[in-house]
Amino acid sequence: MTKRFLLALLVVRLMLMPGAGHSQALADTLRHADWQLYWANEFNTPGDSSVVADHWQFAYPWGRNLGGAEAQYYTGEQVTVDAAGLLHLRAQRRATPRPYRVGNGPVRQLSYNSGMLFNRTSKDSLVIPGCDGNRTGFTYGLFEMRCRLPRAKTSSSAFWLYGDPDEVDVFEAGGAPEVISNNIILWSHEFWRLGPPGIANEASQSFFYWNGLGRLPDSLHTYALSWKARELVYYFDGIAIRHETRLLPLGCPLDVISNLGMASWAQDSAAALDIDYIRVYRQPRRAVARPPVAPVPPAPGILRFPHATAGVLGADAPEQRWRWAERPGQRPRLELAVNRNPADFSSLPLPARGRWLAPMVGFNDAGTARHWVASPDSGRSALRWTLYDLCGRPVRSGEQAPAPAWELRWPTLPPGTYALRLWAGAREVRQTVYQLGQPTEHVFSADWLALPAAPAEADATTPAH
Incomplete structure (x- = not known):
């Protein structure tokens, strides 16, 4: 991210x-009646991470830290569910840093243990032809989380969807407790969206600030994303705050992720992201269209590829x-x-x-x-x-x-x-x-x-x- x-x-x-x-249009509000609940975790059984292990993994499949300025090591020990029905992703400062290597990079010293969720699902039945058949996650739907954001200014929490080559952030919070953003990142040289290797990814990020009563981390709020073939709609407390028709995921499955990161310069002793539920809804089954941009193989001996972003034309x-x-x-x-x-x-x-x-x-x-x-x-x-x-x-x-x-x-x-x-x-x-x-x-x-x-x-x- x-x-x-x-x-x-x-x-x-x-x-x-x-x-x-x-x-x-009248006020654009989220209507759950238009959707059917498909996959969910209400976090109503108290205990350690084992009580939600059927739904979630507690690290990325490729590692326990993404690198960059993040200083946390993800472990299931930092995931708990309390008797009130809240799941807690907790970041705890370590007595001594933990050495960890991300990919082929240098060994880094991670100062925190922290918690995250990465969905544990089988192949999506709505996957379109041409996508990687081994991909997990979901194709289209309504993705909703109710949570309370961390207070620590040096934390970075998020609820997001990811599947190479696309990422959609339902929310990201970090740096200022009263500010969130949502983001779309499309890599431009993969599968349906061909282009020269190394070309910059395309992204669009919008920021939103809280000016209601109290502070944003004081209360539980809902964050949701409606992902359809031709439109993304972001919601806050049931009100649509952003429609996007220019940058769209391809339609291959995306995994559901929530994580709590800590900045490398953080000095806080602890931080927590408190989650009431995570739900995935589907609309009644219908035919799923192919992505709007089809792959075109290069001519023999020519290493240049067409470059177009799905959804831009006609947006x-x-x-x-x-x-x-x-x-x-x-x-x-x-x-x-x-x-x-x-x-x-x-x-x-x-x-x-x-x-x-x-x-x-x-x-x-x-x-x-x-x-x-x-x-x-x-x-x-x-x-x-x-x-x-x-x-x-x-x-x-x-x-x-x-x-x-x-x-x-x-x-x-x-x-x-x-x-x-x-x-x-x-x-x-x-x-x-x-x-x-x-x-x-x-x-x-x-x-x-x-x-x-x-x-x-x-x-x-x-x-x-």
């Missing part, structure tokens, strides 16, 4: 275009869909309902108490995301809007005709944070707007921070406040 960080600069583009009718454009939320005693807000194909390193708050209040986000280095706002009165009112800079000065204003949903689009504006006010009839909401990215020029200057010129009168109509 990789951890990548980007110092994102705030930049905004905003111009609202008249929108044709566009159906606005949905980056998009966020919003609904007008009005609750008694609270100011009306826009709630995020759909977050589709976010750019790498995008950072959004996690849903809390069933609501997802987030800023509008676009990216100048990956194309501006499309934003749709559903009409609060079924399309009877027109939409008026004004965008303000941080000093409260209007930057753009306009009006859109009545429609079931309005599409918001932004042109280039200087970097910064903006306030957007929307009026639909007597209703009003205020919304923060960011656009993350970097300037096209690599030389930074004060000119890049300059305010835009005032819009022409013909292009904007300022609504009455």
Whole structure:
């Protein structure tokens, strides 16, 4: 698994275009009724690792440490189930480091013993033709874990799916207890996804932070992934926080893994990942399509291969869909309902108490995301809007005709944070707007921070406040 960080600069583009009718999805929630429970471990029998050994191995089949900056040695002794029905993966600092060699690398000194789970399953009955017949794991499904994250900042916990050449991280947590990420990593020179050996893998990682009551490691939360042939959907506490249609696993089985790592610089005496259950669901049996990109053998004497990523062609454009939320005693807000194909390193708050209040986000280095706002009165009112800079000065204003949903689009504006006010009839909401990215020029200057010129009168109509 990789951890990548980007110092994102705030930049905004905003111009609202008249929108044709566009159906606005309601809050995108996980519906277990659409699935059938296929494989699960509820961890209701207390004891040591032997009580779950029918479901799990306690190390990777290829070793007890992945190398890199991880300093833990995985062993079943660090896996226990308590009387309350929680399985604990515990990291314990050793009195003396343990020598261990990863592959052909140098001998490393591992400072911790820790616990992990690696599924113990037979061949999947849904495996597609062409996959390795000896592979274990699952092909497609809904993968869900309810757990409490570690408090130690030097720990790295995860719930993920892996099978060479693909990896899908349902969540990764480490470095900051209030932040999680989800990640997709596709190796580009294997089986269906051919390419020159050594080409960089393709990955897309999004970050999410907790701003609800208490701290994220204080309570149990659910993390889930719906994996279908043409879409991945990530869930937090039953609310879909990310849809992905660009980077997709091939359809060969992936193993279910949960692990608790410790950084090589860690000084904590202990850490724990507490798991309530892990479940795998399936939809009713149906024909499984082959991967969207087929292997093409190289011509004789030519060592160049076609390079294409499964699922990229025909993928949905980056998009966020919003609904007008009005609750008694609270100011009306826009709630995020759909977050589709976010750019790498995008950072959004996690849903809390069933609501997802987030800023509008676009990216100048990956194309501006499309934003749709559903009409609060079924399309009877027109939409008026004004965008303000941080000093409260209007930057753009306009009006859109009545429609079931309005599409918001932004042109280039200087970097910064903006306030957007929307009026639909007597209703009003205020919304923060960011656009993350970097300037096209690599030389930074004060000119890049300059305010835009005032819009022409013909292009904007300022609504009455």
